[in-house]
Amino acid sequence: MFRPRIKVIDCTIRDGGLMNNSHFTFETVRAIYAAVCAAGVDIVEIGYRNSKRMFSPKKYGIWRFCDDEVLKRLTDGIETKTKLAIMQDAHKADAEDLLPKSGSVVDLVRIATYVKDIDKAIRLANNATEKGYEATINIMAISHALDRELDEALQQVEEETKIIACYLVDSFGALYSEDVDYLVHKFQRYLKTKEVGVHFHNQQQLAYANTIEAVIRNANYLDGTVYGLGRAAGNCPLELLIGFLKNPKFDIRPLFAVIGKEIIPLQKTIPWGYNIPYMIAGMLNLHPEAAMELMNLPEDDPKRSDFVKFYEKMSGVDA
């Protein structure tokens, strides 16, 4: 039995872009986009629409900006019911970078924010809904959020926006199932008119399990990425999620095909997936940045596999 209200969102290129400054080739992104559409996934998020004042187009690839013209070329000729999404960072995006909906192929704008920036997020979300888009607010680093501040932010989101869903984002891959229960329940208590969304990272191999836990608790917006491609250990693998959900509208085969052709070759240059430095960061509820630095050292650098030293440094044992 399936729950029709569940929406699955692919964010492979957006989250994976945090591992390579959004430098995917157009062909790779087109192949992944086509596969996700063919799989019947509800929404696909291609990248960020972040500010070119704050991110240099020389350093970052086109998927950090997702100009409307690029997205039109990307989607051209692919017939699909899958909605197109982009993400704006609350503290790194400009409202005026969003055209009115009539001039864009974008359907949904997702605003990523820390709790402390919730007012900026609300402003950008309202900018999006006023211009005719659907919108969500995705609260990042949720494992560091203080209850009092989070409660107030959720109250504001409920009262001050017309978004369709508000997400809890486990940026650090630190949550266990009981944390998921606690947070989904808290979100539901405040968000009477919005859906709850979840986005997990796999630092402790719990992204998929936590997504299932959230489904059991009635969260309905579920993020995944193809083969888990995403920051640090990556995300809930979309193919596992599609394999779990019983909705017959999904077809898992296009995902298997694109994993073999496009995703596995990326493993040669992008070190996502379960690795001890990420695991240590997740277990300690820390940002994965230092672990990512370690994982980007050459494979034969002994520092890269001196996990004890990294653990002692991260846990403050030697501080």
Add this chain to the structure above:
Amino acid sequence: MFRPRIKVIDCTIRDGGLMNNSHFTFETVRAIYAAVCAAGVDIVEIGYRNSKRMFSPKKYGIWRFCDDEVLKRLTDGIETKTKLAIMQDAHKADAEDLLPKSGSVVDLVRIATYVKDIDKAIRLANNATEKGYEATINIMAISHALDRELDEALQQVEEETKIIACYLVDSFGALYSEDVDYLVHKFQRYLKTKEVGVHFHNQQQLAYANTIEAVIRNANYLDGTVYGLGRAAGNCPLELLIGFLKNPKFDIRPLFAVIGKEIIPLQKTIPWGYNIPYMIAGMLNLHPEAAMELMNLPEDDPKRSDFVKFYEKMSGVDA
């Protein structure tokens, strides 16, 4: 807060031996054994004590037989409270291969069995307890067990043995958290005088999450392997489990050290870990054998990444 009754069992070499016919070097096994002892793990299972009539010592390494003399050399000079375990397959081991306890460094004998072989398993378990060892019975392929047969087997185990724990073994990596709840509860209903143990495979990235779920449901014997090394996608990673449990007797650092030095180099020759062929087998609740064959093809063999064909074959679409 921790639960003192929880026992953690490392079975890295035993389960990993299913990927390389138990051909680990003595030095590697000694290093892993020493690390697991230093980490404060309760029990370490080194390998099988299976029949040399049924397994050729020419084809299989010494850890498939674990002669007492080999185990004495292995443990010599390492002071530890960690108990030593070996495994016997109910249908592939001989009772007479077990010396009386006084002549052996082994503490615990684990009998692996399918439900249908439960009478053989009980005979071997009783052989072990009568000779002075502790024993467990580990019921494999639990996701294929029929309720009626499993109920009867558990009743027999309770009445006819003096084992310390009876395990549910998710050989195919097919269980979801609700299956874990159902099975742990069922085991507890029958096993009034024994502990419940759990052993999960990671085909769907749920081995660790399912272990946590079993802890929540009061299972107290928990299997893991260092860095998840084990058959197919491997097992619950021991370092994650130790990171989760709060018992101060554990020290995670020896595990990190041995992962860097001994386990990661094994990845060059042993293809365990999350991979699509294993995931397909787990999702379809099938034995991973066919997936393992695929994963053992050369990396540049196009069959190895034709996941759609493998999925259609395994799911019977083309049958």
